[in-house]
Amino acid sequence: MDKTIVEEIKKLKKQRNAIILAHNYQREEIQDIADFVGDSLELSKKATQVQCDVIVFCGVHFMAETAAILNPDKTVLLPEIEAGCPMADTVNIRELKEWIKKYPNSPVISYVNTTAEVKSLSYACCTSANAPQIVKAVPFDSIIFVPDKNLADWAKKQVPEKEIIPWNGFCPTHHMIKKDDVIRAKNIYPDALVVVHPECRPEVIELADHVASTSGMVRFAKSSQAKEFIIGTEIGLLYRLRKENPDKKFYPLKTNMICPNMKITTLESVLRALKENKYIIQVPEDIRLKAYEAVQRMFNLMS
Template identity: 45%
Template sequence: MNIKEMQDEIMRIKKEKDICILAHAYQSHDIWEVADYVGDSFGLAQRAAEAPQKTMIMCGVRFMAETVKLLSPEKTVYLPEPDAGCPMADQIDYDLLAALREKNPGYTVVAYVNTTTEVKTLSDVCVTSSSAVKIVKNMPEKDILFIPDCNLGSWVKKQVPEKNIKLVSGGCPTHVRVTVKDVEKAKAAHPNALLLVHPECLKEVTELADYAGSTTGIMDYAAKSDAKEFIIGTENSIVSHLQLAHPEKRFYALSKDCVCHNMKMTTLGDVYNCVVNGEGESITLTEETMQKARKSIDAMLRLG
């Protein structure tokens, strides 16, 4: 079976079984082509909640599948590759956050969506990379403990100086591989290219960018810009996706090392086996856990 034949079977069977396939933007293009929706993690969870299908396959990592389940508790949610996790989400657990809350009384906990459901149960407000600045600005509280990504947190802190934002040591191992030297090298090779980066990158890298924003924000910026060349400072799959979408423009990876190995674990074959044979893992969360975790997500939606 070649790629096209496998894709055709996935498309045929998902319609027969009334399955919706969600693909995070960092997935490979052969998975994009069989997906019903492609995007950032929370946006996909919202799409899943609106979709008529009762079975969801989340092609991404574990916290993303859990978020889909949180917003659609009545639906069956599969993670086709159970070992696909998020190192950043694993950097902080319930006990560590409980200790941080005790150490910082009076602080409101703002949790990046890239956290486990268990951590969300102990958080006050959830944010995405695209909504973090707006939500923190809209919060009435001044003292904020931002977890777990100190790079995204410092980016928010710079734009919302009126808030007292305390950061913890944590971040995305993929994005922190990118250095200022990478920027200098890429700019020297492509002096006319605009630099677009994700705010999970190191602070000193983000400060050099022509645009900093979420993955979909980067893709939208590149699509709408009149510029013809771009250096992409996020997971390298985005370079390939942009080249396919805009062949008249040129896209360059900021660093060859900006690769998320967990995202790369999910293959088209995993999606095929999940659709055809129900393989993968069905995400289960207790009713109590979902109710507690939803409070931080509801607060996010309420604040913008």
């Protein structure tokens, strides 16, 4: 790790009373300098608890936007403005509004991987850590679920009594995993448990021993008696899994499970963010207030 840059980041962080939040898929050196590393749910909760003037969000755009929705009085910085989420980008507002008109009795539940505007049109948000719980808890028999069709399918299997109208989105990094990839990995590592993310295809999920959000995977690996795990999510999580479980073995389900957007952020971009106040993420107040309600409703439905 570049010690000079790290020292400079630490100094500036102090000067600016800043906190660094990083997603589990971030580069190793970013995870190492972060004040908190977690999944989308943990990071959005953390964003409501931190005492600081500036949040440097090392993740993708919708995550920083969620932090901005929850913290109108803080400066939220996304070090790389190009760090987007192709799945979040599949939701077209005009089309979503048409769906809302077409299905007036089916409110929108949006995966947190959406823009603030989509959240503002939603009854509640959810994350990979709580999607079935939220779908079950909302007081409606039918819902529109955006944008991840795989997460929608996984939630539907656990809450079959609800009708789910799914958007046709998916995460390219998780959706590329096929059934044969799981079979191949199991043949190579017959003693390993298969743990996959709910953004994977239904036929992949069917072959898994456990399905969880990224931090859910970390908790599962820690508490499990098993010593070997095949991990079906973005390979950035392996760093944390190995660091926190040095006595256990973790194998990527596929070595090319890489989200390019999660890898754009470097130590240099974090330093620039703090030095040049780049890039400030702001949400227009009318949209923020409505999006805030959807995120807050998720927290309320969980308790």
